[in-house]
Amino acid sequence: MIQLLYTVIAAEMALILTLLFKTPLRKLVIMALDRVKRGRGPVMVKTVGVTLLVVLASSLYSMVKIQRRTVEAGLLNPTDQVLMSKHMLEASLMGFVLFLSLMLDRLHHYIRELRLLRKTMEAAKKQSRGIDEGKNGSAEEVKGLKEEIATLRTKLNKLENEYGTKDKEAKTAEAEAEALKKQSEGLLLEYDRLLADNQSLRSQLESIDLSLSNSDGKKNT
Helix, strand or coil: CHHHHHHHHHHHHHHHHHHHCCCHHHHHHHHHHHHHCCCCHHHHHHHHHHHHHHHHHHHHHHHHHHHHHHHHHCCCCHHHHHHHHHHHHHHHHHHHHHHHHHHHHHHHHHHHHHHHHHHHHHHHHHHHHHHHHCCCCCHHHHHHHHHHHHHHHHHHHHHHHHHHHHHHHHHHHHHHHHHHHHHHHHHHHHHHHHHHHHHHHHHHHHHHHHHHHHHHHHHHC
């Protein structure tokens, strides 16, 4: 389970980095995400998300049970300590997977919005040039053309403002992705530490079991 979560995190981070930088793979990733969001894709994604939320809730509930049992007993035994570490790591990784999925969805949405805005701006500029070149008409036509030019320029300014806003949001998403990369490295270090603690606790349990077995053997003798 933990290895699968790390694989999913690595894949999501690779997709986010691919979307952040303009490379040939970026178009392929955008096309793939567009197809995923069509047909039954959204239903499948929501199903997987709900499943992760249920498993996350189960891990949190198990952690609460262990904590209550520890409070009642007044002592955290090695087995509960290993289980607590395992559930804590799984819950952290699942939360991280859900957060990266949300980041990936928002980043894809912003990129599509920026592409549409660019196309709209180019069409508006071409239309404005065509209107500027065709001013040789009657007075009424000239007046109508001026009003249309003013409307198009207002629309163009609005689109430029929206483009600037989307560009800032994309840069913010890039900064968040970098922060997530650093957080993932910290989780990997924490995972290595938990594995070492787990190995140490298993060694202690084996030593205790061996001591108990020797004690029972001496009593029987």
